Amino acid sequence: MSARDVKLDFERHDRLGFDEAILCAGKSPEQLATILDQAAEKGAPLLLTRLDGAQLKALAAGHTDRIDYEPLSRTGFFGAVAEPKSAPTVAVVTAGTSDVPVGREATRTLAYYGVASLAINDVGVAGLWRLMERIDEIGALPVAIVAAGLDAALPSVVGGLSPGAVIALPTSTGYGVARGGETALNAALVSCAPGVVVVNIDNGYGAACAALRILRASSRAAPL
Amino acid sequence: MSARDVKLDFERHDRLGFDEAILCAGKSPEQLATILDQAAEKGAPLLLTRLDGAQLKALAAGHTDRIDYEPLSRTGFFGAVAEPKSAPTVAVVTAGTSDVPVGREATRTLAYYGVASLAINDVGVAGLWRLMERIDEIGALPVAIVAAGLDAALPSVVGGLSPGAVIALPTSTGYGVARGGETALNAALVSCAPGVVVVNIDNGYGAACAALRILRASSRAAPL
């Protein structure tokens, strides 16, 4: 693996407002090092996702020193990130404890871009009262990311109660027919609530990018 | 097709408390006639399911005269059925208008055995208030059959609010990822509510038979 095998999209920021983000899963230490070097040389920040502890340890100190790492979400910020804004604009809602790491990936991606979020955990519909206690907070924000596995009933219920943008984030929680998140994904796609949109299984990063696109849309749209 | 190609299970009633039931879909008029003749000869009643109007018309008058037919559910009672009981013991709940025919198949099967049911239609979770208005009625009955297609969030919500037996009845409502009811089925199987059980897609007959088994169980069980 040499430098000519890597060509990062540093123009992405100007084009889309997103920096390059590196999916670290499956990449060797050499590949990661090549990528970090190329970014460092350009002075470009990077968002690292699915970077597990073992991969982090295998990097040279010169690299790890510059990474702000959060283990639950396995995300790292390489280089300078945006100044955080104080008021949350995105609700990140999870159905159960097992969905928290995926939700955290979304929260961290938003934080990388300076967007504060409101985390509301463990409000799955099996105990509906927990959601009802918090639904007004969710509905008051422009965007909600709703992470749920199993039957993913939560995005439908939120979508039926909250008028904002609702991004369903299916997770791989569960066993058997949960099929690694496929059932949650499919249930979200055929949600009985109108206008719920969906991203790939366990893709907290993608859900956050979608929220960012939506928030940006507001600067160009006249209010409805 | 001759009489020796058909051997009905007339001993089923004594063994299980169920009469023979005939799934009419895919059977020719000759096959149906042979079956009805065999039942008539034995003096045994039959429940006919998925009997469409065209099949009914193709039967001889001697047969149709003895069939009590209901078109929405495509069910027919052949021969004498049980005396109806007055108080409903099963709630038959549907998420949307398109699920009503499947729910009606359950209602009719229960009626064949003299069991009254309470039909509660169009209470899908996209408009949760509709369910909330009726949830106490549902929870007051020992068994609820919950028919829903799409993301089948309704059985989960009912299962999280009602302590009785909950039978999820997935329906083939919807298009695309609804996949003819597969998504509803899978979502019901991984319901986040504990102890929800599931039957085959569009199988209103089977859901009703399960309810009957449960109701019978009570005559042999000491209260918990």
Next chain:
Amino acid sequence: MSARDVKLDFERHDRLGFDEAILCAGKSPEQLATILDQAAEKGAPLLLTRLDGAQLKALAAGHTDRIDYEPLSRTGFFGAVAEPKSAPTVAVVTAGTSDVPVGREATRTLAYYGVASLAINDVGVAGLWRLMERIDEIGALPVAIVAAGLDAALPSVVGGLSPGAVIALPTSTGYGVARGGETALNAALVSCAPGVVVVNIDNGYGAACAALRILRASSRAAPL
């Protein structure tokens, strides 16, 4: 089918800003008539989707007279709709001629709520120059709905070039491995462009509702 089998969610408008919408496919004339009567009585407008010509003809004149029908998208407006705004805020982009009816369902749903859209058809990536001619127009609007079947490469390319919200709308165009839109759906879900969101196959209605949620979000969000 009687009136008590139908319970429309007329509170939805106040809760979510959406009127009831009726998926007409698979509903009988009696079911549709019951629904229209209930809406008429309430003075509530309805959006009708997947209403084919034969169903329309089977309705009574008193009903059809009040329906503004568009055949390509098979949509009908029942009752008064919103005053149209002049400037488009949503781009509705299709990859090929066969995707136009699905795109049109989105356009019509937006129109029902008074939102103008910019239709850009037949710009699939097999002839990339066609998209390049129009990409600046697309990127200038806050939201793009991108309808494509087959390999659904178009949402990825648009998502890589346009900073606004991008809603992939997979269509059932194609045969064989296209699998009725499943391949397009999956390709969109794993789009290499960050932050593309997805709705169910052929669900132009849902894509438009998502766009409406996004546009509304802007009235509550401070610009990013």
Next chain:
Amino acid sequence: MSARDVKLDFERHDRLGFDEAILCAGKSPEQLATILDQAAEKGAPLLLTRLDGAQLKALAAGHTDRIDYEPLSRTGFFGAVAEPKSAPTVAVVTAGTSDVPVGREATRTLAYYGVASLAINDVGVAGLWRLMERIDEIGALPVAIVAAGLDAALPSVVGGLSPGAVIALPTSTGYGVARGGETALNAALVSCAPGVVVVNIDNGYGAACAALRILRASSRAAPL
């Protein structure tokens, strides 16, 4: 992971008669400790499922001391459980030796709620005489949970011979086309015996909860 990432549904007992149950698979020691602490603080008992030996060891002594653990089923009782009743009301039937751990999860869940069960193992239909020796015992109880993998022929045969409630519990036993239990699940869903209901693959916990709902139903239902 902090306490605010966990919100247990302690109201579930009053609502449904079920305590919170924790699916331990995939949870870190920190997550489990947070959950146990929250339960201990409330004085609420918990049922722990899929708690493997390594997870148990990783807990602090203060936690493990309070857990009544059974390794074959990987279940733990945290806190006081119900007084056992003497007479079994549920038959827990398994097709082969490999299905015993899943059946044991059902048995243990029932025991947590004070319900005794009758375990009948290794009576798969390949050697039908083994089932025939025990079928009268099974038929005498109000509910049978039937655990089987591979072709899951056992629930159909039991359902054809026993009039009580029959809950099919498909297991992931087998290889190749067994597909981790999918074939057993599907076979159970289309069982030729009327009124057999089904739960998720390897979900002994869910099967037991369904049995509990059914037993409770009897206290509210007049005998059929």
Next chain:
Amino acid sequence: MSARDVKLDFERHDRLGFDEAILCAGKSPEQLATILDQAAEKGAPLLLTRLDGAQLKALAAGHTDRIDYEPLSRTGFFGAVAEPKSAPTVAVVTAGTSDVPVGREATRTLAYYGVASLAINDVGVAGLWRLMERIDEIGALPVAIVAAGLDAALPSVVGGLSPGAVIALPTSTGYGVARGGETALNAALVSCAPGVVVVNIDNGYGAACAALRILRASSRAAPL
């Protein structure tokens, strides 16, 4: 379609002991006529399968006159067939009335080659007593073809009780999770009875050819 588009395998008889067999489904009248002409010219008999009534009618009288047609199985014998043997050597067992046409295709294919069979219908395991009445007859023959749809429990039960060769013939009977016979097929492939073999869904012709291969094997094998 011209004669040079068809090249029948008339050498098959000498090589394998099978004549050419024509799967008529999906072939146009012209294609069928070209095939029959080629066979007639060679003086070679043909077995026609899945020849529906409309196709038969569309053929010229010169062709239909020479076809011995049986409508339930949709099979036709073109030209001279083997002299029938009197004693049956193959049991053709079906689970339900809907499986009879597929079983009949097997019976007819055997008859084409002069092999008599014993048809035993409607002995599905939901009413096990029906099978038990006939199991000794089945076990006395060297080969059993067992046609069943839904959960295909019948081949497993027969395979567990009969020592002869057991060919499972899954059928497309049923709806929902029956998936056009896929569930029956998979259940048969993972049968808990040892040594059950399987053919394609609804392939009565293939099951019969397998039986013929097995019967022939006996002329070359010393008894075990």
Next chain:
Amino acid sequence: MSARDVKLDFERHDRLGFDEAILCAGKSPEQLATILDQAAEKGAPLLLTRLDGAQLKALAAGHTDRIDYEPLSRTGFFGAVAEPKSAPTVAVVTAGTSDVPVGREATRTLAYYGVASLAINDVGVAGLWRLMERIDEIGALPVAIVAAGLDAALPSVVGGLSPGAVIALPTSTGYGVARGGETALNAALVSCAPGVVVVNIDNGYGAACAALRILRASSRAAPL
């Protein structure tokens, strides 16, 4: 795991001519020991399949001493086995080197019952000349088991050239679309050669049992 969790089918030999066979994969040392003890007590021999080296080592010496183990096929004979016959009656044909272990499981199962087989390896159709050199030997035996992964073209070619019974044994060889043997299985089920039968993926044991049933059939069948 106690003795009452295991009930071996020792009557199987008299009923079907097969001894009990134990699929060892997924069983714990305790479970295996309980089974072996029960067999030893009865004086009944056992065939052990998918017994890997680690499991073997974990058994007590008193058990391992009595096991005749073959590592490539992972099979063990526990107790006395049949006297081997000299002349092979079954050809066990494999497409490639990776298919040999599965083929060997078949060979060993046959050997357990005293049946000699002829192994013909590495004759896949990519180099057709290799098969052509051996086809006459294959065709001279009453039964051929043909093990192949990937596209499983070999059973079709053998089935088109050899008149004996042909049992396709799909293997999990390959990657990607090979899907752990699913493609090989499906290709074998729709083989263009008439009368090829199929067993589960990697099920060398089942293929051998089928061959044994076929060989036995010959002692009860008059030659065709």
Next chain:
Amino acid sequence: MSARDVKLDFERHDRLGFDEAILCAGKSPEQLATILDQAAEKGAPLLLTRLDGAQLKALAAGHTDRIDYEPLSRTGFFGAVAEPKSAPTVAVVTAGTSDVPVGREATRTLAYYGVASLAINDVGVAGLWRLMERIDEIGALPVAIVAAGLDAALPSVVGGLSPGAVIALPTSTGYGVARGGETALNAALVSCAPGVVVVNIDNGYGAACAALRILRASSRAAPL
């Protein structure tokens, strides 16, 4: 449907050497008319695929007059096509009679571009001698398109015997596990012969375009 909904890629010829081709299936007469008008105006020829007889009849005479239609392949040439070359450079091989229409679509597409092909039909591997008679002719040409359904063993056998480019063209022939061509497709993708490439199910047009790309490659490549 108006002209602005259609934007044909008339620059494709200069870019890729391909004219626009219209997949007619699913397009209305109005859509087809708009497309033909646009092409006529530009003086651009079109290849029409999957144009069935009913669609052709629904076109105006001014359009049909200019279409050279072939019914078996459902292809039409609109406008002037290339002068045919005399010597065939592509073999189009089919396994069975039912595969001929798909093969013919390839033949016709090649003819549209002036490339002659050699059709070799009905040479499936069930009767291997038929292929062996023609294999030298196939091997003498630079490209072979091999159309086969069911188990698609033919492309593997051709790929193992012929050194030229081999394009597998899976067809939807067959029933049950044939799954509309999926099994043939998968078998071709994991062909045991090295370097076989694959196109979508029934996509004779695509196979021919691939052959054209390959033939063109030769004008730019030095011989290997």
Next chain:
Amino acid sequence: MSARDVKLDFERHDRLGFDEAILCAGKSPEQLATILDQAAEKGAPLLLTRLDGAQLKALAAGHTDRIDYEPLSRTGFFGAVAEPKSAPTVAVVTAGTSDVPVGREATRTLAYYGVASLAINDVGVAGLWRLMERIDEIGALPVAIVAAGLDAALPSVVGGLSPGAVIALPTSTGYGVARGGETALNAALVSCAPGVVVVNIDNGYGAACAALRILRASSRAAPL
């Protein structure tokens, strides 16, 4: 495993121009040693694919000494290989860093046969400008192998811009709906660009063999 379990196809070179290639994954050291010995004895070179570092180490020095190993692609050349040609004739294009190992397998296979290739990495469509910088180089070569995972939009875009032969090489990059490369594979098969051909997931070896067949075709084809 003995020598008679291995029969290499050394005639392949003369027949097809390919040497034997050994897929090492899943083979034991003994199996590999037997194969290398057989090749060494014949003086035949071998291409080794999917040979991981642990397998290499387990071989005897006498074997490893003769293997030219490249770790990223896990390929080894055993024995003498072709003299490299200087000018590249195949472009090997990858969408992202994670696709490079698969692309490298293609490059190495080409090198084994003396064919030089041009590697162009990290040009996925999310940053389209990267591809546009290199598209003329790609289009100038007769064959392009395009490796991409996720939505595999790259082969479609290349196929729409380059007139040469385009071989899509789907990779297993990604998670969730990427499904180990299935989505990339399916997207490539229904590519909207005409004449793109496809090989199995991660099959760099097969893509290179296809390129070799195409290059050879040119020596027998008159230029188009």
